[in-house]
Structures are given as C-alpha cells and as structure tokens.
Amino acid sequence: MSPRVDVPIADLFERARAGERRALGRLLSYAEAGGARADELTDLVHPHxxxxxxxxxxxxxxxxxxxxxxxxxxxxxxxxxxxxxxxxxxxxxxxxxxxxxxxxxxxxxxxxxxxxxxxxxxxxxxxxxxxxxxxxxxxxxxxxxxxxxxxxxxxxxxxxxxxxxxxxxxxxxxxxxxxxxxxxxxxxxxxxxxxxxxxxxxxxxxxxxxxxxxxxxxxxxxxxxxxxxxxxxxxxxxxxxxxxxxxxxxxxxxSGTLPDRRRRRARHELVTRVEVLLARLTRSEVATPDGLALLDAVAERRTTPSAAADALLAAVIARA
Ligand SMILES: Nc1nc2c(ncn2[C@@H]2O[C@H](COP(=O)(O)OP(=O)(O)OP(=O)(O)O)[C@@H](O)[C@H]2O)c(=O)[nH]1
Ligand SMILES: [Mg+2]
The missing domain is CATH 3.40.50.300 (P-loop containing nucleotide triphosphate hydrolases)
Incomplete structure (x- = not known):
C-alpha cells in the first residue's frame, strides 16, 4: 500500500490541462471541498x-x-x-x-x-x-x-x-x-x-x-x-x-453584454464569499467568552438583540 502522495496543485493543473482526467477529478474535489486549498486553486486557475x-x-x-x-x-x-x-x-x-x-x-x-x-x-x-x-x-x-x-x-x-x-x-x-x-x-x-x-x-x-x-x-x-x-x-x-x-x-x-455578465458574476461570487466568511467568523465569535456574555445579556434582557448584534458585528470586524 503506497501512501497518497500530496501532489502540488500547480502540477495537477498542468496534468489536467494536458488532458489527464484523474488530475482534473482531483482538482474538482478540491474545488468542492472548499477552504484554503480551494482558494489556492481558484487563484491559480483564475488567469486562465x-x-x-x-x-x-x-x-x-x-x-x-x-x-x-x-x-x-x-x-x-x-x-x-x-x-x-x-x-x-x-x-x-x-x-x-x-x-x-x-x-x-x-x-x-x-x-x-x-x-x-x-x-x-x-x-x-x-x-x-x-x-x-x-x-x-x-x-x-x-x-x-x-x-x-x-x-x-x-x-x-x-x-x-x-x-x-x-x-x-x-x-x-x-x-x-x-x-x-x-x-x-x-x-x-x-x-x-x-x-x-x-x-x-x-x-x-x-x-x-x-x-x-x-x-x-x-x-x-x-x-x-x-x-x-x-x-x-x-x-x-x-x-x-x-x-x-x-x-x-x-x-x-x-452587444458588449459579456463584460456586464462577467461583472455580475464577480459581484455575486464576491458577495457570497464575504457572506460565508462573515457567517463563519460570527459563529466562532459568539462562542468566545465575550460572545457568550452577550448571549446572556440578551437572554436576561439586560440588553436588546439589536444592540447585542451591533456589538457582535464590531467584534467580528475587529477580528477579521
Ligand atoms: N417522451 C419523452 N420523454 C423524455 C424526453 N426527454 C426526456 N424524457 C424522459 O423523461 C425522464 C426524465 O429525464 P431526465 O433527463 O432524467 O430529466 P431531468 O430533468 O434531468 O431529471 P432530474 O435531473 O431528476 O430533475 C426520463 O424517463 C427520460 O427518458 C422527451 O423528449 N420525450
Ligand atoms: Mg437530471
């Protein structure tokens, strides 16, 4: 049994471009899994x-x-x-x-x-x-x-x-x-x-x-x-x-519509990315001691949900 070799993404990309389906399949798995690898892949392929x-x-x-x-x-x-x-x-x-x-x-x-x-x-x-x-x-x-x-x-x-x-x-x-x-x-x-x-x-x-x-x-x-x-x-x-x-x-x-479409695509993708990022940061922020204190404050009606949300957002932005 041979251990799975960690092939650099750039090598996989070259092989996929040369028509190797297995390399393409692995790249798509990275794209699907998301995270740092997917970002690295996206940055690599974007100019092409x-x-x-x-x-x-x-x-x-x-x-x-x-x-x-x-x-x-x-x-x-x-x-x-x-x-x-x-x-x-x-x-x-x-x-x-x-x-x-x-x-x-x-x-x-x-x-x-x-x-x-x-x-x-x-x-x-x-x-x-x-x-x-x-x-x-x-x-x-x-x-x-x-x-x-x-x-x-x-x-x-x-x-x-x-x-x-x-x-x-x-x-x-x-x-x-x-x-x-x-x-x-x-x-x-x-x-x-x-x-x-x-x-x-x-x-x-x-x-x-x-x-x-x-x-x-x-x-x-x-x-x-x-x-x-x-x-x-x-x-x-x-x-x-x-x-x-x-x-x-x-x-x-x-008609010159293509640049508009591609700008619309970029807009949608960027907004989605930031939304996903913010959601992740928000969930981890709310699990910190400060976040938990905010939850208690809302639950015990010492503060309002909107004030707590503002405080949470400020904390997320400070950390981002
Ligand atoms: N009579 C008829 N049946 C068709 C035609 N095109 C597809 N079908 C049948 O319709 C059924 C569904 O076809 P699919 O191609 O799987 O449809 P789909 O839209 O991809 O289905 P989902 O991905 O499950 O939403 C199959 O039984 C096909 O054989 C057609 O032009 N005429
Ligand atoms: Mg189908």
Missing amino acids: TGGAHVVGITGAPGAGKSTLTGQLVAHADGTGMRCAVLAVDPSSPLSGGAILGDRIRMDPVVRQGAFIRSMATRGHGGGLSLAVPAAIRVLDAVGYDRVVVETVGVGQIEIDVASAADTVVVVVTPGWGDAVQANKAGLLELADVLVVNKADRPGADDSRRDLELMLDLTVLGAWRPPIVLTTATEARGIGDLHDTLVAHRGFLDE
Whole structure:
C-alpha cells in the first residue's frame, strides 16, 4: 500500500490541462471541498479562465434536462467543440445512485468521452454556492470550449448557477402548468433560451404560445429569449438548440453584454464569499467568552438583540 502522495496543485493543473482526467477529478474535489486549498486553486486557475462558454440548464425535476444535456454534448462534440458537464443536485446527498442515474441518461456524453461530474449537497459552508463557480472555473481553465451546468429548478442554487452562466436555458414540458410554475419561480426572468422538451407529447405548440405570451408581458432587453422545441429522447431539435446557444454567445460578444455578465458574476461570487466568511467568523465569535456574555445579556434582557448584534458585528470586524 503506497501512501497518497500530496501532489502540488500547480502540477495537477498542468496534468489536467494536458488532458489527464484523474488530475482534473482531483482538482474538482478540491474545488468542492472548499477552504484554503480551494482558494489556492481558484487563484491559480483564475488567469486562465474566460475562454469557455458556460451554459446553465435548469427546469423542473424530470423535465429531461440530463437527456437533453447528453444529446447536446454529443451534438457539440460532432462539431469539434469540447464539452464538460457539471450535474448539480442540491436536493440529494451525493450517492452512487445519483451519479449512476445521471451517467445512464447522459450516455451519449460518456460515449463521446466528454467529461462529466456530479455535485451534490456535500461541501463547505456556503456549500454549492461557492463550489459550483469554483468547479466551473477549473473546467474553463483546463480548456473546455463549453461547460454545461445542469441543476434542478428549485431554490437558491438556481440563482447561483444562473449568475455563474453566460447563457441560461430553462426547460419546460408541454402542459400549461409547467410554464406557469417556471414563471412563478422566477425562472423565466433568468432565461436566455427557453426549451419545450418532450415535444413528442401533446400540447408542445400550446406551451410555445403560452411562453411567447409570457415573454410579451415581460420587460426584455435587446435579446428576446428564443423558444426551441426538442424531443431529447429522439435527439430532435438538438441542432436548433446548439445553434441558438452559439447565437446567444455571439450576441453577448457583439452587444458588449459579456463584460456586464462577467461583472455580475464577480459581484455575486464576491458577495457570497464575504457572506460565508462573515457567517463563519460570527459563529466562532459568539462562542468566545465575550460572545457568550452577550448571549446572556440578551437572554436576561439586560440588553436588546439589536444592540447585542451591533456589538457582535464590531467584534467580528475587529477580528477579521
Ligand atoms: N417522451 C419523452 N420523454 C423524455 C424526453 N426527454 C426526456 N424524457 C424522459 O423523461 C425522464 C426524465 O429525464 P431526465 O433527463 O432524467 O430529466 P431531468 O430533468 O434531468 O431529471 P432530474 O435531473 O431528476 O430533475 C426520463 O424517463 C427520460 O427518458 C422527451 O423528449 N420525450
Ligand atoms: Mg437530471
């Protein structure tokens, strides 16, 4: 039994850039685990990022996101585009089952030799909110042309992924309910491209019309999200979707929107980082003798919660 050698991150990065998948896998584990190693990694790869087109794919559970992702990556690969997939599931702990399910549905991805990685709730404070952008950055830096991030359309992680993506694809299925739900959840506001998947089922054209109506009622910028009909299981509409993604990327470049998006991404990531940092410092400060004294003072009503919070914040800032 040989002890696990601690390879420097810079060496792993060089090996990953040269196409070594195991090295890339280790880097992603560091990104996922967070902490000092993840920060070191982020600092190392940051100058090498910006080349990949980051595509977020979201939508209700079971809408066909993984099947669609598989087909999309297979198609892109056929055009000579190298893709990596990050499958993010905030609802389940990482299990063999989840990975296996994704791998089967993304069979075309695996067959093409594209890189696929699953991420679940495991991770550091702030968890996926920091781990996802960190992992995207690694995949970008090692030279993938397109990084596809699949997430289930619920909750905060959606906002995180949308902020990290250049292009956000929202997937709905035929039936009025799905489009309305997506609208209510605020997903339509995030969308750059809308997909009605399972177009083999009745009602796909109705869904398209419903979405057009919702878009008519939305204040849009220079880009009106195109609506693409797909049947992922039969690889139909995939070429259209691919072309639409390429067109959106072109729009971002030509309209000068890309720097705005990247600034928005930086803002979101920085704010999240500081929030996570402050939360950690606050929890440790409250466990110090001074912190405990503050808790007693509030509990015994010798001071007010807001005065105690101000005192705690001052102590955290003094220590930071
Ligand atoms: N009829 C039909 N079924 C589809 C289509 N696309 C996907 N499915 C099926 O829908 C089911 C869910 O597909 P997935 O690709 O796992 O959907 P998902 O959105 O990734 O699901 P979660 O990640 O669990 O949220 C599977 O049984 C697919 O075979 C389609 O275009 N038509
Ligand atoms: Mg899926």
